[in-house]
């Protein structure tokens with residue numbers, strides 16, 4: 001929903017400061033490099049080793065990795081697709097998610113990754129959490145936005161790991177995604193800025209006097225002049241957010257509309273003088289913009305209040 005805060009530098013550095021895995025990747029690359037005497041594959045491995053020395057491949061962001069791949073393709077147009085895929089499959093074990101996750105668990109990194117976030121960044125509806133119970137770490141899913149079988153180099157990249165609810169994680173695993181680059185990604189896009197939800201009411205009188213929830217529908221609109229609006233809309237469609245909010249949260253939405261009608265027309269002056277916000281009277285837990293992920297449906301509720309001129 002909201003752009004996840006950038007991963008804290010100290011944590012990324014701590015994650016990368018693992019001499020054993022750094023060496024394992026370096027040695028693996030060198031071994032393949034020595035085994036291939038010449039040609040584009042040889043040069044590609046050399047580039048990867050140089051990158052690993054300079055930046056540490058484990059810490060690159062998804063954007064950096066794609067830039068690297070694009071650069072490699074430009075540099076070595078002669079590299080056949082088959083050769084490239086073979087090379088990827090040889091290199092993939094070096095970026096083993098299993099090893100990385102073991103380290104993440106031991107170092108409470110996962111707890112930090114989830115900290116400050118309570119609801120899924122895709123649907124903003126289901127809780128995500130990580131905690132320790134009886135010494136065991138318990139957590140909801142950790143989604144690979146770009147699947148690790150298709151993008152082995154992104155298996156352990158921290159910027160590709162998104163805490164997510166199991167419903168969204170399962171949808172992302174399906175084969176329906178043709179082009180992941182077209183969907184808003186929590187570490188890259190600020191969803192909140194790019195799209196807004198409105199309530200479409202078939203008959204306003206009906207709806208407000210004795211709320212006919214079946215006549216209200218959630219619809220989404222791209223925010224004009226936002227270059228990433230298309231990606232945010234694609235995410236909404238992909239996860240079926242309009243239908244989901246309509247069907248699962250219609251009671252909540254109806255209650256919100258009822259309160260808007262009661263409080264916005266008769267908002268007592270003395271409460272204003274005491275500095276009590278009308279939006280708090282209508283819905284006590286409307287989050288600040290930067291805290292959307294801490295509240296269930298925070299984005300939807302904020303947008304509805306905005307639609308009716310409360311915020």
Ligand SMILES: [Zn+2]
Pocket residue numbers: 120121122123124125126164165166167168169
């Ligand atoms: Zn979700």
